[in-house]
Amino acid sequence: MRLSTFIRDNMETILLEWEAFARTLLPAAGTMSSLALRDHARQMLAAVADDIETSQSPREQHEKSQGLQENETRSAATTHGGLRHDVGFNLAQLVAEFRALRASVLRMWAARKVAPLPEHLEEMTRFNEAIDEAIADSVAQYSEELGKARDTFTAILGHDLRSPLGAIIMSAHNIASTRLSPEQTGKAVTTI
DSSP states (O other), X not given: OOHHHHHHHTHHHHHHHHHHHHXXXXXXXXXXXXXXXXXXXXXXXXXXHHHHHSOOOHHHHHHHHTTOSOOOSOOHHHHHHHHHHHHTOOHHHHHHHHHHHXXXXXXXXXXXXXXXXXXXXXXXXXXXXXXXXXXXXXXXXXXXXXXXXXXXXXXXXXXXXXXXXXXXXXXXHHHHHSOOOHHHHHHHHHHO
């Protein structure tokens, strides 16, 4: 049985393992529903199965193995990475989901106790490349969301500090540049 067929035929079992593992990724997963834990996993697995079945020239294989192929559409893995960021998963947890997925699919496929065929090696290679591509897409989106959150935090912090820092600078300037009475100096120091 082809690996892609195995993935499609055993989708629910694979998703149950995905969900069970994702549930261990605390604290973020602690309050998540089954649907949220399985976020885009079905679509990612279907894309992996499609990828395994898609013929490739030697050049396309080489380009894909080096991440040189252009991905023109927003993949389910890309969306998954952004959503995992939004619910509080850390980057190690995001990658761990894919590591566990890879291991569980290959373990279940090997457990069939069917003599390996030469094409199985190519299918496993294609499977691993597809999982690696999904990881790269997911991590890239996670990192983009992290950057946006950092930029937002920095902008808010800068805005919130601008007024108090302006008052401090103005008061310090008045103290340093003019001769103030002790009462005026006390007010300026109090302002600071």
